[in-house]
Amino acid sequence: MTDPRPLARPRAVILGGGFAGVAAARELRFSGADVLLIDRRNHHIFQPLLYQVATAVLAPADIAAPLRQLAEQQDNLSVMLGEVSAVDRQARTLTVAPAGIAPRTIPYDYLVVATGVQSSYFGHEEFAPHAPSLKTLADAEAIRARILSAYERAEQSDDMSERLRAMTFVLVGAGPTGVELAASMAQMARETLRRDFRRIDPAETRIFLVEAGPRALASFDESLARKSAARLEELGVQVRTGTRVDTIDANGVLAGGERIDAATVLWTAGVQASPLVAMLGTKTDRAGRACVAPGLHLPEDDRVFVVGDAASVETDGQRVPAVAQAAIQQGRHAGRAIANGINQSRMQPPPFRYNDRGNMAVVGRNSLCCNVVAGAPAAP
Ligand SMILES: Cc1cc2nc3c(=O)[nH]c(=O)nc-3n(C[C@H](O)[C@H](O)[C@H](O)COP(=O)(O)OP(=O)(O)OC[C@H]3O[C@@H](n4cnc5c(N)ncnc54)[C@H](O)[C@@H]3O)c2cc1C
Incomplete structure (x- = not known):
């Protein structure tokens, strides 16, 4: 079934309600686009604290937030619960199976793929x-x-x-x-x-x-x-x-x-990009991440952006790490580029610059391991 809604305003579809997808959705708040955020889960999770749920320090609800709350705060945003199974870049459509009903085809004008990674057992x-x-x-x-x-x-x-x-x-x-x-x-x-x-x-x-x-x-x-x-x-x-x-x-x-x-x-070893990235028909790295252009869109399609863990991004000759702050910055960048494209203020997305605020690992209570980057503002 094809989505019957007439496209009066441009539609930006965001796949994935993780750090990158949510940041992109928020950035599109005043863009003049209808924004549709699709995720197979009805909640955003704060992955950096998953280990505390696994060790009974926190309850699951402590690190999860319903995605629908975003729609409550943003009038141009709709949220759909469903598994995205295909993307057709030529037709500018995607296929999604919303919870419990037949798969449907959804058209988009702009697409942000923020579907993250999954575990990789390195062929084992x-x-x-x-x-x-x-x-x-x-x-x-x-x-x-x-x-x-x-x-x-x-x-x-x-x-x-x-x-x-x-x-x-x-x-x-x-x-x-x-x-x-x-x-x-x-x-x-x-x-x-x-x-x-x-x-x-x-x-x-x-x-x-x-x-x-x-x-x-x-x-x-x-x-x-x-x-x-x-x-x-x-x-x-x-x-x-x-x-x-x-x-x-x-x-x-x-x-x-x-x-x-x-x-x-x-x-707790390797990861590989979500299988959706392979469906975009673009160049990927060894872990299946999309090798995006400096503006974070596909080199062959400036209406399709890949952001967060699903993207392989380099700035200043360095690979941008697969961490939450990078995903948020990339999501914002894609959202801004789409808003600018819609408003015609800038045709070509500008290059993404990563502002590295450092890394942190918690090694038990009372012990942190931090890589602080000189000149960076303190991490929140
Ligand atoms: C255990 C763990 C600990 C971590 N610790 C840290 C840390 O301490 N500090 C740090 O900065 N980073 C940490 N990270 C990394 C950080 O969480 C990721 O970099 C960040 O979540 C990437 O955001 P994302 O939006 O790209 O992807 P994700 O947050 O993974 O979001 C992807 C979303 O896409 C959805 N999705 C995927 N495929 C489909 C599909 N086919 N259809 C519909 N929806 C789909 C998923 O349900 C998910 O909601 C950790 C990650 C893990 C797993």
């Missing part, structure tokens, strides 16, 4: 059932259930080797997500759960953080990354760098030739 899809990743609220809740039920199993087991296996956790990938999650799990074991069991001592929990690269937090300054690794060791996390995971099964991992029996293995 067989790892996925044994090593869930952390990307959505449902993932965080499932991980939390796995962690807590591992302790319940340990408490009930009379078999010492089974108990040890239940209280052993392996995280694969020591980027910010792996580091923050490992530190939070260590604190959960040593503080939050300390008095909750009678037959086991949660402080005896073993947490391994396994990284194929030479160091944890590769995107951070080397001395900060070293301090973070030392802080993790203080918390009782065993950091294994330069260690590639060869196999993951229901009983644990084989990493760097060492077998680690663990009831819980979590995947």
Whole structure:
């Protein structure tokens, strides 16, 4: 079914209600366009705090906000809950399956693709059932259930080797997500759960953080990354760098030739762009991200923008990192470029410039690892 609405005003369609999509929608507030924001979920999530939901520090509702609230605040914005399954750039339409009804075709004048990334098992899809990743609220809740039920199993087991296996956790990938999650799990074991069991001592929990690269937090300054690794060791996390995971099964991992029996293995390693990017028929990088023009639109189509984690962007010869502040700045840039295009004040989108305000990883309570960029205003 084709959307019957006559297009009286230009329509900007935004795919994805994450940091980039929401920023683009807000920037289009006074643009004179009708704005349609489509997401497969009805809420925006603050992904940087997902690890706190996974370790029961925060409740899911603490990091989620309904997307419909945006429509309440912005008259020219509509929100649609649905899975986008195809984009036809020639016809300037997309196909979306709104919740529970037949797929429909929606025309657009301008398109912003902000569908982010998904986990990548680097071609080892067989790892996925044994090593869930952390990307959505449902993932965080499932991980939390796995962690807590591992302790319940340990408490009930009379078999010492089974108990040890239940209280052993392996995280694969020591980027910010792996580091923050490992530190939070260590604190959960040593503080939050300390008095909750009678037959086991949660402080005896073993947490391994396994990284194929030479160091944890590769995107951070080397001395900060070293301090973070030392802080993790203080918390009782065993950091294994330069260690590639060869196999993951229901009983644990084989990493760097060492077998680690663990009831819980979590995947905090690679990502790849949302499959929607491939449907745009544009050049992509190795992770499937769109190689956009300096203005963040496709090189072959200045009415289609790709922003946030789904885009591969360089400014001043540096790759823009896949972090929330970059996604927000890119979303705003695309929104502004579309508004300017509609108002004819500027035909060609200007190049995007990234204002890097630094990086931050939380290594347990009371410990931060920050890359502050000289001259940048303090991060909020
Ligand atoms: C666990 C974790 C921890 C992180 N920690 C930090 C941190 O500490 N600091 C930091 O700056 N960054 C952090 N990041 C990265 C940051 O969250 C991302 O850079 C940011 O979310 C990217 O925003 P985005 O809008 O591009 O994509 P996303 O926020 O991922 O949003 C994409 C949206 O698109 C929707 N979508 C995807 N495909 C479709 C489809 N086919 N149809 C409809 N909707 C679709 C999704 O539902 C989602 O809402 C973290 C990420 C994760 C996963």
